[in-house]
Amino acid sequence: MFSKIIRRTVVSPALKESFAAEGTAIKAAGTWKSERQIISKQGSSIRVRKPCGTEINCVNFCANNYLGLSAHPDVVDGARAALESHGAGLSSVRFICGTQDIHLELEKRLAKLHGTDDAILYAACFDANAGIFEVILGKDDAVISDSLNHASIIDGIRLCKAQRKRYVHMDMSDLEAKLIETANCRRRLVVTDGVFSMDGDIAPLDEIKALCEKHDAMLMIDECHATGILGDKGRGTDELFGLHGQVDIINSTLGKALGGASGGYTAGPKEIVDLLRQKARPYLFSNTLAPPVVGAALSAIDLLETKPDAFIGEIQRKTKLFRSKMTAAGFDIMGKEHPISPVFIGDARLAAELADKLLDCGIFVIAFSYPVVPEGKARIRVQISAAHSDEQIDQTVNAFASCAKELNILP
Ligand SMILES: Cc1ncc(COP(=O)(O)O)c(C=O)c1O
The missing domain is CATH 3.90.1150.10 (Aspartate Aminotransferase, domain 1)
Known part of the structure; x- marks a missing residue:
């Protein structure tokens, strides 16, 4: 009976050609990325x-x-031990049958590292950034974003219904102008990379924080290139500026300084983290972080805290x-x-x-x-x-x- 159904099982030659032409154009522009x-x-x-x-x-x-932990023996041992004790994976999302004791332990450790109430894990920081804006901001709100923020912040903002404003990179007078323009919004969130990965420059967090306080806006920082690196204890941009524990929301990664495997998180107030667990789509509809990845991250944090x-x-x-x-x-x-x-x-x-x-x-x-x-x-x-x-x-x-x-x- 199946033999009667005529189906094309691969992309047609004409379509293949059109995809190849796009690739050729990228090569001609000199922007093809080879690995x-x-x-x-x-x-x-x-x-x-x-x-x-x-x-x-x-x-x-x-x-x-950054810290040389990707293949550090303690980190590899941590991953191996978690693999032995908790298995290769959970075959599930967190709220169905995917939460283990080590996930809760890692969330606690991350919250402690950043001086926040709580933290929530994702498969990647890309997901943490993709999930947060539509949960905490609606149509009566505004998000004000540095023009050079990471692609995942830009994509996350696109998914929310809030008014979107971009301020000129690290320009405090433009940021203040955008805060004034959005004064009537219910909630405002200023978001910036702590460290901008293309230029290696650091956001002027003290000035941004002062403007957020003056205009009653929340502050979120993406600490992917700051966690484990900036500040005397490697707690990040907030620590560098003497503002540890004073930033509302921190998104960061386990895929760089903290062992380099994969995984991301949001650290912040309990009420926001609770809401993210209920509503953040990359959390609700994606698999739990694999135990070896959790074990590796826990060992990385141990090293960071014990041997700064x-x-x-x-x-x-x-x-x-x-x-x-x-x-x-x-x-x-x-x-x-x-x-x-x-x-x-x-x-x-x-x-x-x-x-x-x-x-x-x-x-x-x-x-x-x-x-x-x-x-x-x-x-x-x-x-x-x-x-x-x-x-x-x-x-x-x-x-x-x-x-x-x-x-x-x-x-
Ligand atoms: C500033 C910034 N934010 C977010 C991400 C995404 O992190 P992850 O690799 O955990 O998805 C990256 C990764 O390159 C990044 O540099």
């Missing part, structure tokens, strides 16, 4: 298989592995070292004192050539160009890890200098 193949664990040294099939050892300067000097102290010292040596070598390093240390090149083609040359010298870095960053502002985004050795930093600075000279980027 390099890593055949080792994530770390400050990795093994890479080049497109030609050759395998090389590289020092890795482009991961969000070995991790926070080291990443801050190494960031200073890299930035000062690169500046002395004649490079323009963007951003503030953050391990994201973009090396400004300007021209997209030159930036890509420089990254390729560096790979040949065993330095794994990636060039970013338009549309990821503004046209004419191509850069190589270097990211420092607490796991880098001083020798690896020297090796990278020297390789940058000699490759840049060959390309006439440096005199």
Whole structure:
């Protein structure tokens, strides 16, 4: 009986061609993103298989592995122990039969880390950002967002019915103007990345917080590139500005400094977290975080809390070292004192050539160009890890200098 049904089982040649044409256009624009193949664990040294099939050892300067915990033995042990004790996964969402003791424990630890009442886990911070706005804001409300906020914040805002305002990147007078324009709204939420990942710059949280207080608005920060990195204890941008525990809502990730596996969360007041558990769609309709991921994150937090000097102290010292040596070598390093240390090149083609040359010298870095960053502002985004050795930093600075000279980027 099935043989009588004539169905096309694959995309038709004409449609395939139209998809391929879109891909060709991206390549022609020079913005095609190819993926390099890593055949080792994530770390400050990795093994890479080049497109030609050759395998090389590289020092890795482009991961969000800020504390070097992605393959840290304690973190791997934590993941393994949770795998043994709690299994590979829950085959369920949280509210059906997907909440284990370790999920509740991790939420408690994250709330404590951020000085908030409670926290709620998601499969990724992308989901935390996608879920929050439509839960806490309705048509009588407004959200006021920095123009360079992360894509997941932009997407999350699109899903809510609140009035949307964008203020010029880190421009406090524009932020205040938007707060004044929305004075009649029931609720207002100002949202900013704590650290902007393309430029490595840090939001002026003290000024933003003061404006939120003056205009009675809530404040939310995305701490993906700040948790585990900024402040003496690695609690984030709020700690750096002496505002720990004073930000209303914090969204962050377990996929960068805190072990690097995956997972995200919102930390905030109990009433908001309670509501998110009832209404946030990425929480309600997506699987529970896998136990090994939870175990890895718990071990990462243990390390962060018990050995701040070995991790926070080291990443801050190494960031200073890299930035000062690169500046002395004649490079323009963007951003503030953050391990994201973009090396400004300007021209997209030159930036890509420089990254390729560096790979040949065993330095794994990636060039970013338009549309990821503004046209004419191509850069190589270097990211420092607490796991880098001083020798690896020297090796990278020297390789940058000699490759840049060959390309006439440096005199
Ligand atoms: C600022 C910012 N927010 C959110 C995310 C999403 O985090 P996750 O990887 O946990 O989905 C990222 C990841 O790149 C990010 O950089």
